[in-house]
Amino acid sequence: xxxxxxxxxxxxxxxxxxxxxxxxxxxxxxxxxxxxxxxxxxxxxxxxxxxxxxxxxxxxxxxxxxxxxxxxxxxxxxxxxxxxxxxxxxxxxxxxxxxxxxxxxxxxxxxxxxxxxxxxx
Amino acid sequence: xxxxxxxxxxxxxxxxxxxxxxxxxxxxxxxxxxxxxxxxxxxxxxxxxxxxxxxxxxxxxxxxxxxxxxxxxxxxxxxxxxxxxxxxxxxxxxxxxxxxxxxxxxxxxxxxxxxxxxxxxxxxxxxxxxxxxxxxxxxxxxxxxxxxxxxxxxxxxxxxxxxxxxxxxxxxxxxxxxxxxxxxxxxxxxxxxxxxxxxxxxxxxxxxxxxxxxxxxxxxxxxxxxxxxxxxxxxxxxxxxxxxxxxxxxxxxxxxxxxxxxxxxxxxxxxxxxxxxxxxxxxxxxxxxxxxxxxxxxxxxxxxxxxxxxxxxxxxxxxxxxxxxxxxxxxxxxxxxxxxxxxxxxxxxxxxxxxxxxxxxxxxxxxxxxxxxxxxxxxxxxxxxxx
Amino acid sequence: xxxxxxxxxxxxxxxxxxxxxxxxxxxxxxxxxxxxxxxxxxxxxxxxxxxxxxxxxxxxxxxxxxxxxxxxxxxxxxxxxxxxxxxxxxxxxxxxxxxxxxxxxxxxxxxxxxxxxxxxxxxxxxxxxxxxxxxxxxxxxxxxxxxxxxxxxxxxxxxxxxxxxxxxxxxxxxxx
Numbered sequence: 109x110x111x112x113x114x115x116x117x118x119x120x121x122x123x124x125x126x127x128x129x130x131x132x133x134x135x136x137x138x139x140x141x142x143x144x145x146x147x148x149x150x151x152x153x154x155x156x157x158x159x160x161x162x163x164x165x166x167x168x169x170x171x172x173x174x175x176x177x178x179x180x181x182x183x184x185x186x187x188x189x190x191x192x193x194x195x196x197x198x199x200x201x202x203x204x205x206x207x208x209x210x211x212x213x214x215x216x217x218x219x220x221x222x223x224x225x226x227x228x229x
Numbered sequence: 230x231x232x233x234x235x236x237x238x239x240x241x242x243x244x245x246x247x248x249x250x251x252x253x254x255x256x257x258x259x260x261x262x263x264x265x266x267x268x269x270x271x272x273x274x275x276x277x278x279x280x281x282x283x284x285x286x287x288x289x290x291x292x293x294x295x296x297x298x299x300x301x302x303x304x305x306x307x308x309x310x311x312x313x314x315x316x317x318x319x320x321x322x323x324x325x326x327x328x329x330x331x332x333x334x335x336x337x338x339x340x341x342x343x344x345x346x347x348x349x350x351x352x353x354x355x356x357x358x359x360x361x362x363x364x365x366x367x368x369x370x371x372x373x374x375x376x377x378x379x380x381x382x383x384x385x386x387x388x389x390x391x392x393x394x395x396x397x398x399x400x401x402x403x404x405x406x407x408x409x410x411x412x413x414x415x416x417x418x419x420x421x422x423x424x425x426x427x428x429x430x431x432x433x434x435x436x437x438x439x440x441x442x443x444x445x446x447x448x449x450x451x452x453x454x455x456x457x458x459x460x461x462x463x464x465x466x467x468x469x470x471x472x473x474x475x476x477x478x479x480x481x482x483x484x485x486x487x488x489x490x491x492x493x494x495x496x497x498x499x500x501x502x503x504x505x506x507x508x509x510x511x512x513x514x515x516x517x518x519x520x521x522x523x524x525x526x527x528x529x530x531x532x533x534x535x536x537x538x539x540x541x542x543x544x545x546x547x548x549x550x551x552x553x554x555x556x557x558x559x560x561x562x563x564x565x566x567x568x569x570x571x572x573x574x575x576x577x578x579x580x581x582x583x584x585x586x587x588x589x590x591x592x593x594x595x596x597x598x599x600x601x602x603x604x605x606x607x608x609x610x611x612x613x614x615x616x
Numbered sequence: 617x618x619x620x621x622x623x624x625x626x627x628x629x630x631x632x633x634x635x636x637x638x639x640x641x642x643x644x645x646x647x648x649x650x651x652x653x654x655x656x657x658x659x660x661x662x663x664x665x666x667x668x669x670x671x672x673x674x675x676x677x678x679x680x681x682x683x684x685x686x687x688x689x690x691x692x693x694x695x696x697x698x699x700x701x702x703x704x705x706x707x708x709x710x711x712x713x714x715x716x717x718x719x720x721x722x723x724x725x726x727x728x729x730x731x732x733x734x735x736x737x738x739x740x741x742x743x744x745x746x747x748x749x750x751x752x753x754x755x756x757x758x759x760x761x762x763x764x765x766x767x768x769x770x771x772x773x774x775x776x777x778x779x780x781x782x783x784x785x786x787x788x789x790x791x792x
Contacts (some may be wrong), residue, residue, distance in 0.1 A: 110356070110357055113355040121317045125314035125317050128498070129313070129314065129494060129498070132294050132298055135295050144299065146301070146302065147303055147385075147490070170399060173399040173400065176593075177406065180403060187410050188413055190414055199608050203605070206604065210600075220589075228581055228586075
C-alpha cells in the first residue's frame, strides 16, 4: 500500500520546509522599522484594501472549470475500458455513449463561448 | 511500504533521495537558466562564484538563510508561512510517482544471520496503479499554495496575482486532462510503468488486419499522438506558471504577483516548487511520449540478461540496468527542461485575455477533438481486424 | 496488518480534525482550508479501501477544484461583515441550537447504525485495484449509461445556470 509512503514524504517535505524557514528566522538579523511592515506597493503610499472589487469572471472561470473537469474525469474510466468494450463487441455502443456525452460537453462549451462568458477584457 | 525491515528502509530512503534530487536540481537549473539566458542574450551571466559560476545559487541560498524574516503587518502569519512549505508538497508527491528507471530485482541474500528477500524495488518513490490520476490529483493541489500566499500576504497585488494564477492553472488543467485521456485511451492503462512497457521496440502497429512496422523509428507515444504531445506540453507551461504563461507575475501590472511580499528563503521554497512542477512536466513528457527510461530500440530485459551473463551476479546486473536506464531517462528529461528554459527566453508574455482564450477556446476544443478522433481511429482499426 | 490499521486511524483522525475545525473556526478562509484538509483525508480513506480511482477523483474534483473555488470565492468577499452576521442575533442562535440537535441526532444515529451492522465474516473478496477501476468503467458505460448521459445534461444545466447567475444583476459585468 503506497499510502504510507505518500504520507511519509508529504510529512518529510513539510518538516524540511518548516525547518529551513525556522532556521532562516533564527539566523537573520532583525531590524525594526515600521515602514518595512507595510504592504509593498512599489514604494507609493499604501492604499488600504477596503473593498477591492474583483471581477466575477474569476468565479465564473472556476465554476466552469469544475463542471468541465467533472466531465473530463468521467472520460478516464471510459478511456481505460474502451479496449475491453471493443474486445467484447460493444465498441460501437461505448463510442456512441461517449460521443453523446462529448456532444453535450461541446454544446455547453460552444454555448459558453457564444454567451461571451469566457471572454476577458 | 514493504514486507520487512530492509524493504521498508530502502523504500523510505528512496523517497528521501528523490526529494533531495528535486531540491539539489534547483540550483543546477537556476544556473542553467541564468547562463542559458545569458547565452541567448549575448551576455556573460553569473561566472564569478565557483567554476563557470556553478556555485552561485549555493552562495545565494546561504545569503537567503541570513536574510531577515518578517511578516507584513497586514499578513496572516500562519498562512503566510504555510504557503511556501505547501508549494513544495504537490510537486514532490507527483514526482515520486513517476518511474525514473528500470525496477531493480534483488536476489535473496543472507545478512546478520537472517535471510532476506528476494525483493523488487521499482525505480520510483511508489508504484501507483492509478499512476497518472494520482499525479494529476496531487498537482491540482498546487493552487492552494498560490491562494495561501495571495491571501496570507495581505496585499492586494498578491491577492490579484494569486487569483490570476489559480484561474490560469485551473483553465489549463482541462486541456491537460484531456490530452492525458487520449493517452490513456491509446495505452489502455493508467499505470505509468505499464505505459513505458508498451513503448518498447520499433514502431509497430496494426491497421486493417496488417502489421505495419517502421524499423527506423522507436515505438514512442509521440508518433501516435503528436497533437496530445503538443497540447500537453503547452498546458504544462501554463501549469508551472512559466513564460509565456507567467501572467501571475506580470511585473508591469502586478508588481510581482502572488509572491510580492516574499523574500529570502521563503522565495527560494517557491522557486523549488516551480522548478519541481517543471520537472514533473518534463518527466511526464518523457514517460508519455518518449519511451520513458527505455533506450530506443533496446528492450530493458535484454540489457538485463546480457549484463547478467557478463557480470555474473544478477543483483549487480539489475542495479546496473536500473541506473543505466535512469541515465537514459535523465537525458530525455534534461532535454525537456532545457526546452522550458529556451522557451522562456524566446517567447514574449501573453496578454491575460489571450491566455484565457488560448486555454478555453483553442486548446480545449482541440484536445476534445483529439480524444474523440483517437477513439474513432482505435475503433475503426480494431473493427477491421475483427472482420 | 498493523501498519494499515495505524494509517487508517491516522487518516480518520486527520479527517475528523479537519471536519471539526471546519465547523468550529470563525474565519471562513480557515474553515474552507480545513474542509480542504478533510477532502484530502477522505481521499486517503478511499485508498485504505483500495478504491484508488475514487481517491484520485476525490483529489482532483473536491480538493483540487471545488475547494479551490470555495477559497477563491471567499477571497472575493468582504469577510468582516460575514463574521458579524453569523455570530450574533436570534436567528443565528436558533441555527446554532438546531445544528447541535442535528449533530447529536447524526452521531447517535451513526452509533446505532454501526452497532446493528454485523462484521463481515470470511475472507474479503477483493480484486486488484486496477481491475476495480476497469470494473467501475465497465459498469458505468453499460448498465448505468443512462445515468451517465443524464449527468452530462445536468452538468450542462449547471454551466448555463452559473453563467446566468454571474451576469444577472449587479457586479462589474452587469447588463450588456
